[in-house]
Structures are given as C-alpha cells and as structure tokens.
Amino acid sequence: MIYNGIKDKVAIITGAGMGIGYAIAELLLKNGARVVVNDLDKKAVKSSFAGLEKKFPDRCSLFVGDAGDMEVIDKLVQFTIEKYGQIDFVIPNAGITLFGDFFKFTPSEFDEVISLNMKGAFFLVQKTGEIMKKQGNGGRIVLMSSITGIKGYPDLTAYSMTKAALQMMAKSLVLALAPHQITVNAVAPGATLTERTKEEEPDYAGTWGKLIPTGIVGKPKDMAETCLFLLSEGAAHINGQTLVVDGGWTVIGRYPEDLE
Numbered sequence: 537m538i539y540n541g542i543k544d545k546v547a548i549i550t551g552a553g554m555g556i557g558y559a560i561a562e563l564l565l566k567n568g569a570r571v572v573v574n575d576l577d578k579k580a581v582k583s584s585f586a587g588l589e590k591k592f593p594d595r596c597s598l599f600v601g602d603a604g605d606m607e608v609i610d611k612l613v614q615f616t617i618e619k620y621g622q623i624d625f626v627i628p629n630a631g632i633t634l635f636g637d638f639f640k641f642t643p644s645e646f647d648e649v650i651s652l653n654m655k656g657a658f659f660l661v662q663k664t665g666e667i668m669k670k671q672g673n674g675g676r677i678v679l680m681s682s683i684t685g686i687k688g689y690p691d692l693t694a695y696s697m698t699k700a701a702l703q704m705m706a707k708s709l710v711l712a713l714a715p716h717q718i719t720v721n722a723v724a725p726g727a728t729l730t731e732r733t734k735e736e737e738p739d740y741a742g743t744w745g746k747l748i749p750t751g752i753v754g755k756p757k758d759m760a761e762t763c764l765f766l767l768s769e770g771a772a773h774i775n776g777q778t779l780v781v782d783g784g785w786t787v788i789g790r791y792p793e794d795l796e
C-alpha cells in the first residue's frame with residue numbers, strides 16, 4: 537500500500553536486518569523514504585541489506601551497532617544527519633526476547649533486556665527528538681511494544697515489563713513532544729512469524745494460529761503496514777496510542793469450552 541507523507545522523509549530504524557524491522561524498512565523505501573537501517577549482526581544483515589540497496593540505491597544506508605549502547609546511539613544519529621541532513625521518523629524496533637524462569641533470572645539477564653528494549657528506545661528518542669525540535673517540522677516516533685506488554689506470558693516477565701513500559705513511554709512523551717508536532721505511538725504485535733520465531737518453533741504458524749481467532753499468525757508485513765500508517769499523514773491526529781496487531785488474540789479469554 538502507498539501512504540501519504542512518507543516520500544523524501546528520513547527514517548532511522550533499529551534491529552532492521554530481518555523480521556519486523558526489515559519489513560518496515562522495505563515498506564518505507566517503497567513509499568519513497570530515505571532509511572538508515574541499523575542492526576547488530578554485521579554478517580547476517582549484509583546480505584539482507586544488499587537486497588534493499590540494490591532495489592533502492594541512494595536511499596538506504598546501513599549502520600551496524602548495538603542499539604542499546606549509548607555511544608552507538610549517538611553515532612547512529614550523527615551518521616543519519618551527515619548522510620541525509622535531517623531526521624523525520626524514528627522506529628526503535630530492536631528488542632531482545634529473553635525467556636527465563638523468574639526464580640532463576642539473573643541481574644545481568646535483566647540488565648540485558650532493559651538495556652536494549654527500554655534504555656535503547658528511550659535515548660534514541662531523546663537524541664532524535666532534540667533534533668526534530670530544532671528542525672521545527674514535526675516528526676513521528678513509533679515504538680515497538682508487544683501484546684506481552686498487555687497480558688502475561690510464561691517465562692517472559694522482564695521482557696513483558698519492558699514492552700508495557702514502551703506503551704507508557706508513548707503516553708508520557710506526548711507531553712514533551714506534542715508541542716513540537718512530534719507524535720509518538722506504539723505498535724504491539726501479537727505472535728508474528730519471523731526468521732527468529734520460526735527457529736524457536738518450527739511449526740510456529742500452526743501452533744500459534746490455533747490460539748488466534750482468525751487462525752492466522754501475524755506477518756512482518758502486517759506490522760509494517762500498521763507502522764507506515766502511524767507514520768503517514770492519515771495518522772496526524774493519533775498520539776500516545778498503542779495499536780495492537782494480533783488477529784484478535786488479546787481481546788478473547790479462555791472459556792470452559794476450551795477445556796473440553
């Protein structure tokens with residue numbers, strides 16, 4: 537789908553070498569944006585990025601580094617300004633899904649999750665928000681939450697806490713950013729079939745499809761379309777919201793009939 541207000545805009549998207557982030561980068565590029573693709577894994581991302589670069593020469597750049605590292609965030613922002621001269625859209629998408637028994641979860645595992653999922657998003661938005669304020673042309677931020685930020689999931693307490701925090705971040709930042717015409721919203725994907733989730737569970741679509749009312753698991757493209765809508769002109773008046781994209785999974789409960 538083609539969205540208004542995307543062409544020629546400059547976007548930063550973290551964790552975009554594969555999965556949901558990659559789909560967002562590709563859809564932004566198809567809509568005429570200029571995109572800085574960030575990913576941690578240089579080797580893995582090189583081939584996927586080469587595909588984008590071939591299709592959209594001159595409009596996409598790769599920046600390798602840990603999106604939870606403060607120095608990397610500064611350099612990523614600096615790189616984007618040097619390359620394209622402005623920043624309009626920011627999508628802190630990189631996130632680590634670290635499963636672990638609550639009673640065995642270690643402080644270093646906890647820090648790892650918080651550092652990327654929350655601290656990385658917070659400071660990327662802080663640094664880029666400052667630039668958007670100075671530019672004076674508004675801007676858009678889309679945070680990548682999860683339905684685990686809404687309902688409990690086994691062995692994902694730390695991760696779920698960060699995903700709920702991102703929804704609060706979208707609400708709270710309205711106060712700081714709205715006066716500068718910068719909107720901030722979040723997308724909360726449900727079970728989504730990506731390279732990673734397929735590796736975790738080979739029959740991911742079959743297993744998870746049974747839990748979802750539509751019977752179909754999410755695709756990265758579903759999340760990308762939602763993100764592009766939130767970045768587009770059509771979403772100018774949407775601010776501080778979380779859009780759940782899960783085929784209806786979180787709005788249903790378990791019933792006695794399920795036990796039969």
Ligand SMILES: NC(=O)c1ccc[n+]([C@@H]2O[C@H](COP(=O)([O-])OP(=O)(O)OC[C@H]3O[C@@H](n4cnc5c(N)ncnc54)[C@H](O)[C@@H]3O)[C@@H](O)[C@H]2O)c1
Pocket residue numbers: 550551552553554555556557574575576577580581601602603604629630631632633652680681682683724725726727728729730731732733
């Ligand atoms: N896939 C799902 O079912 C699902 C559901 C809900 C929410 N989410 C959220 O959506 C986002 C993307 O999920 P996904 O499944 O597409 O991601 P993923 O795990 O497949 O990772 C995407 C990319 O992020 C990169 N990455 C990992 N750590 C990084 C770091 N520290 N810095 C920069 N890049 C890094 C990886 O190398 C990879 O190329 C995450 O925030 C995730 O929590 C995913």
